[in-house]
Amino acid sequence: MSSARTAATASPPAHAGLSPSLTFLLAAGTGLTVAALYYSQPTLGVLAQDMHATGRQIGWIPTLTQLGYAIGLLLLAPLGDRFDRRNIIVIKSVILCAALLLTGFAPGLSVLLGASLLVGLFATVAQDIVPAAATLAPLEQRGKAVGTVMTGLLLGILLSRVASGFIAEHFGWRAVFALAAASVALMTAVLARGLPRFAPTTKESYGVLLRSLAHLWMAHRRLRLAATAQGLLALGFSSFWSTLAVMLHGAPFHLGSAVAGSFGLAGAAGALAAPFAGRLADRHGAEWVTRITAAITVLSFAVMLAMPWLPVPAQLALLALATVGFDLGVQASMVAHQSIVYGLAPEARSRLNALYMTSIFIGMALGGLLGAQALASFGWTGVVGVSTIAGVAAFLVRVHAAKVSD
Numbered sequence: 001m002s003s004a005r006t007a008a009t010a011s012p013p014a015h016a017g018l019s020p021s022l023t024f025l026l027a028a029g030t031g032l033t034v035a036a037l038y039y040s041q042p043t044l045g046v047l048a049q050d051m052h053a054t055g056r057q058i059g060w061i062p063t064l065t066q067l068g069y070a071i072g073l074l075l076l077a078p079l080g081d082r083f084d085r086r087n088i089i090v091i092k093s094v095i096l097c098a099a100l101l102l103t104g105f106a107p108g109l110s111v112l113l114g115a116s117l118l119v120g121l122f123a124t125v126a127q128d129i130v131p132a133a134a135t136l137a138p139l140e141q142r143g144k145a146v147g148t149v150m151t152g153l154l155l156g157i158l159l160s161r162v163a164s165g166f167i168a169e170h171f172g173w174r175a176v177f178a179l180a181a182a183s184v185a186l187m188t189a190v191l192a193r194g195l196p197r198f199a200p201t202t203k204e205s206y207g208v209l210l211r212s213l214a215h216l217w218m219a220h221r222r223l224r225l226a227a228t229a230q231g232l233l234a235l236g237f238s239s240f241w242s243t244l245a246v247m248l249h250g251a252p253f254h255l256g257s258a259v260a261g262s263f264g265l266a267g268a269a270g271a272l273a274a275p276f277a278g279r280l281a282d283r284h285g286a287e288w289v290t291r292i293t294a295a296i297t298v299l300s301f302a303v304m305l306a307m308p309w310l311p312v313p314a315q316l317a318l319l320a321l322a323t324v325g326f327d328l329g330v331q332a333s334m335v336a337h338q339s340i341v342y343g344l345a346p347e348a349r350s351r352l353n354a355l356y357m358t359s360i361f362i363g364m365a366l367g368g369l370l371g372a373q374a375l376a377s378f379g380w381t382g383v384v385g386v387s388t389i390a391g392v393a394a395f396l397v398r399v400h401a402a403k404v405s406d
Contacts, residue, residue, distance in 0.1 A: 023145065025194050026133050027152025032187045033093065034126040034153050035160035036100060036119050037065050039180055041241055042165035042261035043173040045249030050173065051109045059372030061116050062242045063365050068120020070361035073127055073354045078209040080128050080350030085198040086191075089132075092125040093188040097181045104177030120361075126153055127357050131349045132198065134342045146342065147276070147335045154331045158264040161241070165261015173257075201347045209351065217355055220344050225401040226337040227359035229290065232394035233297055234360045236387035237330045238367025240301075240323075243375045243383050252312055266323040276332070289336035291398045293329045298391035300325030304384040326387075333394075334360070363390075 040047065040061050048058040079088055099118035106112035130149055137145035164176045202209070217224065245260035247253070300322045307315045341356045342349055367390070374382030 022136070022194065022196075023133070023148055025190065026129050027149045029089070029187055029191050030126045030129045030149055030153035031156025031159075032183050033096060033123055033129070033156070035156040035163075036096060036123040036180055036184070037069060038062075038157055038160045038241070039164040039176050040065065040103075040116065040173075042161050042245045042257045042264075043168040043176060044242075044245045045260070046168055046173055046257055047112075048246070051112065053109055056372055056376055057109065058246075059242065059368060060113055062238070063368040063372070064113055065116045065120040065123075066238065066361050066364035066368055068117040069124055070120075070358045070365060072121040072124035073358040073361060074213070075210070076121070076124055077127055077354035077357070078213065078351045079206065080131060080198075081201050081348060082204065082206065082209055083200055085128055085132055085135075085350075086195040089125055089128050089195065090188060090192045092122050092128065093184060093191065096122040096125060097184045097188065100177050100181035100184060104174045104181065124357075126156075127353055128350070130338070131342070131353050132195070134338075134349060135198065135346075136196075146338055150331070150335050150338070154334075158327065161261045161264035163261070165245075165257040165259070165264075168261075169256050169258035201349075212348070213351055213355060216345065216348055216351055220352075222340055222401070223344060223352060223355060225397060226290075226340050227356045229294065229394045229397040229401070230334055230337045230356070231359040231363035232390045232397065233294065233330045233333055234363035235367040235370070236297070236301055236390035236394075237326065238364040239371030239374070239383055239386045239390070240326070240367075242368035243371040243380075246372075247375060247380050247383070253316075263320065263323050266320045266327070286336040286339045287398075287402060290333050290340075291395070291402065293333035293336065294391065294395040294398050295329075297326045297329030297333070298388065298395055300329060301384060301388040301391050305381065305388070307384075308381060326391075329391075 044058050044061065047061065048054070051058070076088075076092070096119065099115055099122055103112060103115040103119060106115050130146065130153065133145050133149040164173075164180075167176045167179065204212070244263060245257065248255040248260045303318065303325075304322045307318060310318065337356065338353075341352050344352055367386070370386050371383050374386050378385070
């Protein structure tokens with residue numbers, strides 16, 4: 001019997017439900033763990049000086065972190081269908097704490113790059129927590145529940161930049177990772193006490209589960225379209241955030257890590273749209289939400305092409321407004337796409353999430369790499385061009401998706 005057939009016969013675990021306190025715990029857990037991926041971004045200008053590295057060399061830090069996340073999703077997330085998800089969350093959180101400490105005490109660039117890869121691998125615990133919320137929530141409230149937990153995740157992404165920029169400016173970049181490790185350690189202790197047990201949904205071996213990923217990918221056209229569109233949006237998103245601190249560090253701005261991190265506050269306004277996007281997906285359909293949010297993202301990226309013709313204060317104001325717009329578009333689109341993916345095969349939810357999120361973080365890794373190269377070769381206009389083109393491609397995928405179905 002095939003792995004897909006066996007998984008289909010497994011009964012999803014049954015729980016008492018998703019209480020407000022447990023929802024808050026899940027949201028906080030996703031936020032604190034996924035934040036580990038982004039602490040380095042506002043500090044890249046300072047890191048380059050401290051490590052005596054070029055812009056291209058330092059650009060590998062966020063790239064390897066995102067790549068590690070993609071690899072971790074593909075290789076580790078399927079374990080959530082095979083074992084008690086609570087145990088997986090706790091073990092990965094402990095290892096993430098150790099990786100953050102290694103990053104903070106790295107003596108040189110080579111160790112820092114290796115530690116960045118490890119942080120990415122085990123920050124994937126955030127994507128073990130999100131499917132837990134989808135499993136616990138009643139079907140008619142799944143979009144809202146996932147959107148609420150995703151708000152924690154998205155605020156973790158965006159506010160981590162604010163926190164790391166401020167801490168690096170006043171206490172140094174190493175303090176950022178030491179405090180991050182402490183926050184993950186505290187969160188791990190709370191999760192170990194507060195999470196319920198999760199019954200496995202399959203008894204297949206790890207190797208069989210990995211092979212089943214290819215079957216799931218080929219079986220679900222809506223999964224492929226969702227993963228492709230969100231991966232393209234993530235590419236544009238990462239191109240911007242991976243280069244913002246380096247751009248602001250140079251002429252004509254000459255701004256420090258704290259200012260670069262403060263742009264996370266603008267992005268946080270967009271993250272607050274996540275629960276609203278989940279409710280819209282429940283009410284009007286996720287397909288409609290994805291097209292609207294992709295269009296918002298494209299417009300927000302494109303307006304930044306006007307920056308070279310504006311005075312510096314106006315450039316900063318436009319940058320902040322565009323950040324609100326594209327973060328709103330990308331984050332709301334992510335929630336709507338997850339609503340689509342989680343509804344495809346509940347018994348394989350961890351594996352579906354692994355495929356979906358792997359595509360996103362491949363996009364993130366490519367965005368970091370392409371953004372660094374574009375900034376070095378063409379300046380900020382090159383970065384904005386990369387982001388805009390990626391957004392347009394994602395919008396076209398969603399238009400095509402409206403014409404097809406599984």
